[in-house]
Structures are given as C-alpha cells and as structure tokens.
Amino acid sequence: MSETIVYSAKKIITMNPSRPEATHVAVRDGRILGAGSLSELQTWGDVRLDERFKDKVLMPGFVEGHAHVMEGSLWSKVYCGWFDRADPDGKLWSGVKSVDAVVERLRAAEAALEDPAAAVSGWQLDPIYMDNITVTRADLDRVSTTRAVGVLHASGHIMNVNTKALELAGMMKTGHNHPGIPLGADGLPTGELKGPEVMTPVGPFVGFERNLLDADEAGLRNFAKLCVRTGTTTITDLASRMDEDTVDMMLRVTSEPHYPIRLMPFRFFLGLSAPELVETVLAMKKRATDRLRLGQIKIVVDGSIQGFSARLRWPGYHNGAPNGLWYIAPEHLSELLHLALEAGVQVHTHTNGDQATQLVLEKLATALQAHPNPDHRFTLQHCQLADAAQFRLAAKLGMCVNLFANHHYYWGDEHYNLTVGPDRATRMNACRTALDSGVPMAIHSDAPVTPLGPLFTAWAAVNRITASGRVQGEEERIDVSEALYAVTMGAAYTLHLDGEIGSIETGKKADFAVLEADPTACDPMELKDIPVWGTVQGGRIFPAAEL
Amino acid sequence: MGHRAGRPYFPGGRALKADIPVAVIGGYLGAGKTTMVNHLLRHAAGRRIAILVNEFGDLPIDEDLIEAEGEDMIAISGGCICCSFGSDLTAALIKLSELTPPPDHVVIEASGVAMPGTVALSISILPGFALSGVVVLADGERVQAQAEDDYIGDTIVRQLSDADVIVHSKTDLQPNERAIEAVESWLQAMAPQAKIVPTVRGRVPPDIILGLTGPTAKPQASPHADAGYESLAFREIPPCVPEDLARKLATSSYGVIRAKGFLRDAEGNSWVIQTVGRRFEAQRGQKSELDGVVCIGRRGDLQAAALHGLLGPAVSSSHI
CATH class of the missing domain: 3.30.70 (Alpha-Beta Plaits)
Incomplete structure (x- = not known):
C-alpha cells in the first residue's frame, strides 16, 4: 500500500464548510485522505508524520481562473513597469518612475548583451503613471543606436522603439499617414507605435517575434515558477492558439515529474469556423492529462475599457469617445454557443463592456433553450461593468463570472476620471452585488496585464483601493473569507474542477498554498503582504526558495 | 490608396519591385463577400490573386476551384491562392510578400465586424503593398434594418463610411426597381464618399474590385458582358x-x-x-x-x- 504522510501545520484553512479548520492533513497518492487532528488521521493506520509545515499556514492551492502563459514569456525581456514586481526567480524588480530610469535599466541590459545584433526588449511600460509622458525614439536611442530597442506597454497595444528598429523595419521615412504612427516635427515617426497592426512589422526586430498568445517552452517553465511563488497550483492560459506543436510541447513539459502546476489552456476562438473549432477542441480534450486540462474555448467579444474598445450600453464613454469594437459578430457568437452547448464544450467569454455582457446573456439564453444544460458554467470573464440585473440574469442562466479585481486597483482612478465616470467606476467589478445575486464568482489578475498573485487579488476585492489610495466603491467590498473562497473554490467552480481541487477535504488533490502567516487573522490591508513559502501540488512539495 | 511621397525605403533590396495592390473587402456577415470573391476568382483571367480570409470554413472558396488544400493555404486553379490569417493580418501579408513570384493582387476579405478602413490603414505601413481601394458590400434587403440594430447598428454605419465603393448586393431579391433605388439613395446618404454599384450573385467586374491596370494596347474584351x-x-x-x-x-x-x-x-x-x-x-x-x-x-x-x-x-x- 502507498505511504500515508500526515503534515502538521500551525493552521489549515480548508475552505470545506463542514470542517473549516484543522491542524493536520493526511496525504496518500497525491490526494487528501483527510484533514483534522493527528489522532483522527492516525485512524487510517500506519502514517508518517512530517512536521516541516508546523509553523506554516496551509490553504487549498490557489486557483487563478484568468491568466496567460505570456506572463512567463515576458520575463525573458527587461521589466520596465511602474510597480515593483517579482520575477520567476524571485528577484524583486523595483518600478521605474521616469523615462531616464527606463533608459538606464535598458542600458544595463544592453551592456550585458554579447551578440552585437541582439535587440533590447522591454515590457510593461505604463506612461499613465508618468503623467502620460510620451517616450520617443530619441529617448531609446540613448540605449543604443546600433541595436534595435523596443518597449511594450502594459496595455500590450502600444510599443516604443528606437531609430534603429524603425530603420530595420523600413519605417524610418516621411509620408506615413496612419493614426497609429505619430509623426514628429521632422515628419518622421516618433517611435511610438499604436495598435497591433503597426507593431507587428517592427516586432521581429525588437525581440517580439512570436505571437505572444502562443506559449513557448521557456515561458511555460517561468510561468510555473511564478505560480509556486504565489501559492498557485492550478491556473488557466486564457487563451492560446494551440497549434499541434504547441500542444505537444505543453503535454511534454507539464508531464515532467517536477512541473509544479495544473494548467488549463483555453483555445482562442479565431482561426477556425465554429464547427471546426468545436471539433478541434473535442479532439484535444481526448489528450488531456491531470496537469494539462485541454478542451475549452475562449471567445473575445469586445475590447478593453481603458482602450475605449469595449462595447458599452447607454450612455457610453464618459469622455464621449465612440463605442468600442466587436471582435465577434453576434451571429457567430450565437453559433458557437449553440455548438459548444450541444457538444458539451465549456466556453468562457471575454466581455469588458456591459453591452458585450448583455449580448452574451441574450445569446446564451436562446442557445440554452435549444440545448438545455443545467450545469454548463459558461463564464463571463472580466465582466467589469455588469449591473445587478445582469448578475441576476447570469445566475439564472447558470453562468459564472470572473471579475477583474486587480484592474480596479491599477486603473480604477482612470475609469473614475475618464472612461466611464464616477457612477459606473464605483460599481466596476462589483463583487458584492455578484455574490448577493447568487452568481458563482471568481476574481483574477489577467497576468501579465497585472501581476499574478491570488492574495493580492483577494486584497484588491476586499479593500477596493485604487493606485492613488482612494477606496472606490466601498459598498462592493467583500469579506476576507469570501475573497479567499473566490481564489480557491470560486475559481475551481468556474473551471468545473470544484470536485477535485479548491478545498482541503477527503478525496481532493493534495494541492496546498503554504503561507507564512494566517490571512484570516491579519489586518485586511496586509493580505497582499503575506509571504508565500511555496506549494504542494498533487502531494509534491515545491519550496519557492529552491526553484 | 497609399499617399506616398517618393519611393518607400525597402529593406533587403526589394526597392525595384512594384507595390502589390491590395483591395479590402468589408461588409457584415451575409452581405455576399464570399460569393463575390468566388466570382472574382472565376474571372481572374490570368491575374494571380491572393485572397486573405480570417478563417477557412463555411467554404470560403467554391470546391471546384480548389486545386490543393493545406492547413492555412488553399491553391486555386489559375495560380490564385487563399490564405487564412486568423488574428494576424500583418504577419500574413509579410509572408505573401516573400512568395516567389509574389501575387499580382491581394484581396483581404475582412471579418463581418471588422472596420475595413482600419484594415486599409494597416496596409499603408507595409513596404511593398499599396491599397487599391475599400469595397464594402451591403445586403440590400437587410442593411437598413441592420443599421438600426442595437448591437451592430454603429458597426454597419462605420463600415459603410469606410467604403470607396459600396456593392449593393442581392438586388434580384428586391421587388422592383423603386425598391432598389430607395436602398441606393439610402446608401448614398449614409456614405456620400462612396460610389455604389448594384450586383446580383457577386457579379462585379474584377477591375472594379482590384483596380485598373491602366491604358493597354488592346481594349480588354470581357468574356461575358452581362454585368452592365x-x-x-x-x-x-x-x-x-x-x-x-x-x-x-x-x-x-x-x-x-x-x-x-x-x-x-x-x-x-x-x-x-x-x-x-x-x-x-x-x-x-x-x-x-x-x-x-x-x-x-x-x-x-x-x-x-x-x-x-x-x-x-x-x-x-x-x-x-
């Protein structure tokens, strides 16, 4: 018979309501045999007591329901963000607060390069926090005039490049007539490139050669390290294009004995017709393993609120900007929902604006009449501007929501002042209303848009503080226990995994977040600062310090 | 159309090649884009046309025209091809420019919710390509109702306002000339910048979609002069x-x-x-x-x- 190990802990927060706390947990074959007292667990017979966690607090491994493997890939480039951020190796990069600081950090990276043709690539620049200053090619020419230099903004939709990069791409010339290519007084591009179609021709010259939606092997490994450091044991890649080679690579890497996470990639909806997409995803589902849960679809319905490309209902944008863009035609959405329901394939839909959310609710309501399914758990991702009626309807239809709690911290002030105005900014990512409406709810980081960190995400939903330090929407705050539920059971539910993970109870996977302090006992303002020792995943132990 | 000042600078010694003309075809789902593209391919008359579509499926190309089918490229009789670009049009165009020989014409069939003007703008920055025009299809029977729709109304209106040429499709489904004229005057009011052409089953002359080659030694006779x-x-x-x-x-x-x-x-x-x-x-x-x-x-x-x-x-x- 397999060995049974009993771990002692300072406290075990189980998220199992019939036994919320325990001091010991027994693990056999990578699964939880039980949680309780040592004497209770000794009734299983011969057990080995392991006391390595006796000073730690154990929680169910955190579940991140909306992230991108890209977070792992981007760390091969130079971090240029405003906020301090830890890399996969645990190094804390301080936020850069000025253009000079950006240049200095890129220069340091440049000096370390040996190949004279190599590019210098940075990511996560966010001029919103620097009074919207424009970075120019002259700034980046100070990094190098012989190498191409490119820095991707936090939004992912703007890039700054130097003169050399423009030359290599054939764009260093006058006569451009494109809103995405601002020109200087000399008629030449300033080096700011706005929008994917403008960035793509330069991308290969500045180190952004791949489609960032495709997971790469190094990125997949880095991503897993970030998960261990944040206590995350199950996470989504939402979404990936998932060609044959990528799926093979993901299967190979995730099956390695020490790969520490369970990954659930969603297939991006573009590139195949609706019937082919469903067929492809069904075929992928047959190849799923415990650590690579293939077989779901993600649809992007609209754009982003801060990019003014989200679809809003009346009265639209606060600053009068025209309504945003549809990324899928309503008929196409409807067809996909019908086919997916019929085939039993789960769909998560990105809807930022409330009009996009409304469209999904209406189309799903109709599709469900044709293909009733009481437990589909189709999930509204982001769903940032939903009102109470929409949450109620989502609950009635059997939908889940995954709200973007981190967004509220990073862009809440901008939404209040510019995009949607005070009323709607106050009710954005309305966790309280969602829970009161009875809709199953998760909260997320959308890493790399904001850093991965379920405890930070919980903190954001509990406190609703914006980057400027204001509490925005205090009525929509939730309790610590509700927030911790959202980053464990809540997210697991949206992924149809609540029977396997999300709580520490008999039969579930032995997935634990190992914490240095008790998140239910600290000041809610300190939730985000609780140190994470590492994880246990499927009974395998991963100390962050040994990654 | 590329408003270029002088020759663009091309990396890799491509300066001597002429820009490949690119036509953007827009219009909402069901407006007849695919039908028109297939008609175009049947009357390519020696032009090597590359069609770019968002995705295959729903048969972008009539089966009898297909010579060979790959994962993201279809070879079409007469030297034409059709490629799917998913979400990365720019990358697909760069790939096309690397073909030997490059196509004579590129036609981008934009998705039903895309803004064809935005697609057209993205061509202007790519060395080696020049926009030859934006053609937007409008289903005569449905376009006015679509323009009033809560969800897609503004999308329809913006698509029409991006057009150089509006193809008023499926005119044979309308009850009489008066009805056709009513739609045309509505379209013209929505898109004063555009020229409007009526069509049945996508029968628009290739020159209207692709652009003219210019004066030639011999007048080009059309194989079937029925399109008016x-x-x-x-x-x-x-x-x-x-x-x-x-x-x-x-x-x-x-x-x-x-x-x-x-x-x-x-x-x-x-x-x-x-x-x-x-x-x-x-x-x-x-x-x-x-x-x-x-x-x-x-x-x-x-x-x-x-x-x-x-x-x-x-x-x-x-x-x-």
Whole structure:
C-alpha cells in the first residue's frame, strides 16, 4: 500500500464548510485522505508524520481562473513597469518612475548583451503613471543606436522603439499617414507605435517575434515558477492558439515529474469556423492529462475599457469617445454557443463592456433553450461593468463570472476620471452585488496585464483601493473569507474542477498554498503582504526558495 | 490608396519591385463577400490573386476551384491562392510578400465586424503593398434594418463610411426597381464618399474590385458582358495638371467608379493618376509609351459625352 504522510501545520484553512479548520492533513497518492487532528488521521493506520509545515499556514492551492502563459514569456525581456514586481526567480524588480530610469535599466541590459545584433526588449511600460509622458525614439536611442530597442506597454497595444528598429523595419521615412504612427516635427515617426497592426512589422526586430498568445517552452517553465511563488497550483492560459506543436510541447513539459502546476489552456476562438473549432477542441480534450486540462474555448467579444474598445450600453464613454469594437459578430457568437452547448464544450467569454455582457446573456439564453444544460458554467470573464440585473440574469442562466479585481486597483482612478465616470467606476467589478445575486464568482489578475498573485487579488476585492489610495466603491467590498473562497473554490467552480481541487477535504488533490502567516487573522490591508513559502501540488512539495 | 511621397525605403533590396495592390473587402456577415470573391476568382483571367480570409470554413472558396488544400493555404486553379490569417493580418501579408513570384493582387476579405478602413490603414505601413481601394458590400434587403440594430447598428454605419465603393448586393431579391433605388439613395446618404454599384450573385467586374491596370494596347474584351458596366479609354491627352484631372474624375458627376491614367504635365513630367470612388491620387511616375486614361462605370451612368469634353474623344469603349 502507498505511504500515508500526515503534515502538521500551525493552521489549515480548508475552505470545506463542514470542517473549516484543522491542524493536520493526511496525504496518500497525491490526494487528501483527510484533514483534522493527528489522532483522527492516525485512524487510517500506519502514517508518517512530517512536521516541516508546523509553523506554516496551509490553504487549498490557489486557483487563478484568468491568466496567460505570456506572463512567463515576458520575463525573458527587461521589466520596465511602474510597480515593483517579482520575477520567476524571485528577484524583486523595483518600478521605474521616469523615462531616464527606463533608459538606464535598458542600458544595463544592453551592456550585458554579447551578440552585437541582439535587440533590447522591454515590457510593461505604463506612461499613465508618468503623467502620460510620451517616450520617443530619441529617448531609446540613448540605449543604443546600433541595436534595435523596443518597449511594450502594459496595455500590450502600444510599443516604443528606437531609430534603429524603425530603420530595420523600413519605417524610418516621411509620408506615413496612419493614426497609429505619430509623426514628429521632422515628419518622421516618433517611435511610438499604436495598435497591433503597426507593431507587428517592427516586432521581429525588437525581440517580439512570436505571437505572444502562443506559449513557448521557456515561458511555460517561468510561468510555473511564478505560480509556486504565489501559492498557485492550478491556473488557466486564457487563451492560446494551440497549434499541434504547441500542444505537444505543453503535454511534454507539464508531464515532467517536477512541473509544479495544473494548467488549463483555453483555445482562442479565431482561426477556425465554429464547427471546426468545436471539433478541434473535442479532439484535444481526448489528450488531456491531470496537469494539462485541454478542451475549452475562449471567445473575445469586445475590447478593453481603458482602450475605449469595449462595447458599452447607454450612455457610453464618459469622455464621449465612440463605442468600442466587436471582435465577434453576434451571429457567430450565437453559433458557437449553440455548438459548444450541444457538444458539451465549456466556453468562457471575454466581455469588458456591459453591452458585450448583455449580448452574451441574450445569446446564451436562446442557445440554452435549444440545448438545455443545467450545469454548463459558461463564464463571463472580466465582466467589469455588469449591473445587478445582469448578475441576476447570469445566475439564472447558470453562468459564472470572473471579475477583474486587480484592474480596479491599477486603473480604477482612470475609469473614475475618464472612461466611464464616477457612477459606473464605483460599481466596476462589483463583487458584492455578484455574490448577493447568487452568481458563482471568481476574481483574477489577467497576468501579465497585472501581476499574478491570488492574495493580492483577494486584497484588491476586499479593500477596493485604487493606485492613488482612494477606496472606490466601498459598498462592493467583500469579506476576507469570501475573497479567499473566490481564489480557491470560486475559481475551481468556474473551471468545473470544484470536485477535485479548491478545498482541503477527503478525496481532493493534495494541492496546498503554504503561507507564512494566517490571512484570516491579519489586518485586511496586509493580505497582499503575506509571504508565500511555496506549494504542494498533487502531494509534491515545491519550496519557492529552491526553484 | 497609399499617399506616398517618393519611393518607400525597402529593406533587403526589394526597392525595384512594384507595390502589390491590395483591395479590402468589408461588409457584415451575409452581405455576399464570399460569393463575390468566388466570382472574382472565376474571372481572374490570368491575374494571380491572393485572397486573405480570417478563417477557412463555411467554404470560403467554391470546391471546384480548389486545386490543393493545406492547413492555412488553399491553391486555386489559375495560380490564385487563399490564405487564412486568423488574428494576424500583418504577419500574413509579410509572408505573401516573400512568395516567389509574389501575387499580382491581394484581396483581404475582412471579418463581418471588422472596420475595413482600419484594415486599409494597416496596409499603408507595409513596404511593398499599396491599397487599391475599400469595397464594402451591403445586403440590400437587410442593411437598413441592420443599421438600426442595437448591437451592430454603429458597426454597419462605420463600415459603410469606410467604403470607396459600396456593392449593393442581392438586388434580384428586391421587388422592383423603386425598391432598389430607395436602398441606393439610402446608401448614398449614409456614405456620400462612396460610389455604389448594384450586383446580383457577386457579379462585379474584377477591375472594379482590384483596380485598373491602366491604358493597354488592346481594349480588354470581357468574356461575358452581362454585368452592365462600361469601360472607356482615352489617348493623347494634352498636358494638364494631373491632380486636378484626377480630382475631377473622382468627384464630378461623370459616373466614374474607377479610373487610371498615365499623363504628362506642362513641363513634360510623367504622372500616374488613380481614382476609386471619390478618392484620387496623382503621383510622379515612369514615362509610359501608352499615355492615356481608362475609366470604368455603370453602363448608362458613365457620361461619355462629358468625359469626351474633359479628355477628348474615346478611342475605345467596351461593355464588361
């Protein structure tokens, strides 16, 4: 018979309501045999007591329901963000607060390069926090005039490049007539490139050669390290294009004995017709393993609120900007929902604006009449501007929501002042209303848009503080226990995994977040600062310090 | 149309190749884009056309035209191809430019919710390509209701406002001429910048979609002159201000949908002019042996007499 190990802990927060706390947990074959007292667990017979966690607090491994493997890939480039951020190796990069600081950090990276043709690539620049200053090619020419230099903004939709990069791409010339290519007084591009179609021709010259939606092997490994450091044991890649080679690579890497996470990639909806997409995803589902849960679809319905490309209902944008863009035609959405329901394939839909959310609710309501399914758990991702009626309807239809709690911290002030105005900014990512409406709810980081960190995400939903330090929407705050539920059971539910993970109870996977302090006992303002020792995943132990 | 000042700088020694003309085809789902593209491929007449579509499926290409099918490329009889670009149009265009030989024409079939004007803008930054026009299809039976729809109304209106040419499709499904005219005047009011062409089953002459090649030695006879269009060719045009002439052809009531010409100014410099819808451009060009202008328009609409006044007598006229 397999060995049974009993771990002692300072406290075990189980998220199992019939036994919320325990001091010991027994693990056999990578699964939880039980949680309780040592004497209770000794009734299983011969057990080995392991006391390595006796000073730690154990929680169910955190579940991140909306992230991108890209977070792992981007760390091969130079971090240029405003906020301090830890890399996969645990190094804390301080936020850069000025253009000079950006240049200095890129220069340091440049000096370390040996190949004279190599590019210098940075990511996560966010001029919103620097009074919207424009970075120019002259700034980046100070990094190098012989190498191409490119820095991707936090939004992912703007890039700054130097003169050399423009030359290599054939764009260093006058006569451009494109809103995405601002020109200087000399008629030449300033080096700011706005929008994917403008960035793509330069991308290969500045180190952004791949489609960032495709997971790469190094990125997949880095991503897993970030998960261990944040206590995350199950996470989504939402979404990936998932060609044959990528799926093979993901299967190979995730099956390695020490790969520490369970990954659930969603297939991006573009590139195949609706019937082919469903067929492809069904075929992928047959190849799923415990650590690579293939077989779901993600649809992007609209754009982003801060990019003014989200679809809003009346009265639209606060600053009068025209309504945003549809990324899928309503008929196409409807067809996909019908086919997916019929085939039993789960769909998560990105809807930022409330009009996009409304469209999904209406189309799903109709599709469900044709293909009733009481437990589909189709999930509204982001769903940032939903009102109470929409949450109620989502609950009635059997939908889940995954709200973007981190967004509220990073862009809440901008939404209040510019995009949607005070009323709607106050009710954005309305966790309280969602829970009161009875809709199953998760909260997320959308890493790399904001850093991965379920405890930070919980903190954001509990406190609703914006980057400027204001509490925005205090009525929509939730309790610590509700927030911790959202980053464990809540997210697991949206992924149809609540029977396997999300709580520490008999039969579930032995997935634990190992914490240095008790998140239910600290000041809610300190939730985000609780140190994470590492994880246990499927009974395998991963100390962050040994990654 | 690329408003370029001088030759663009091309990396990798591509400077000597002419830009590949790119037509953008837009319009909402069901407006008839796929039908029109298939008609175009059937009448490619030796042109090697590359069609770019968002995705395969729902048969983007009629089966009898397909010679071979790969994961993201379909080979079509007559040297044409169809490629899917998923979400990365720019990357797909760069790949096309690397083909040997490159295609003669590129046609982008934009998705039903895409803004064709935005797609057109993205072409302007790619070395080696030049926009030849934005063609937007409108389903005559449904477009007015679609424009009122809560969800897609503004998308429809923005698509129409991006058009150089609006193809008013499925006119055979309308009860009578009056109904067709009513839709056309509505379309014209929505899109005053566009020229409107009616069509049945996508039968739009390739020259309207792809652009004209310019004056040729022989008038191009169409294999089946049933679509109701006329082309007029003019030669030996006296020295002029090319930009003024292009502006007149595009914006006055000559009924010209597209025009292309090789001209000389008073100093004897050679120019190329092109118009599509109400858009025009005049660029300095190589000296051509075949100076002249070709205009295409709807039969009965094209004002031969007025054009005669502007350009001299037509040397040829053909129904296409």
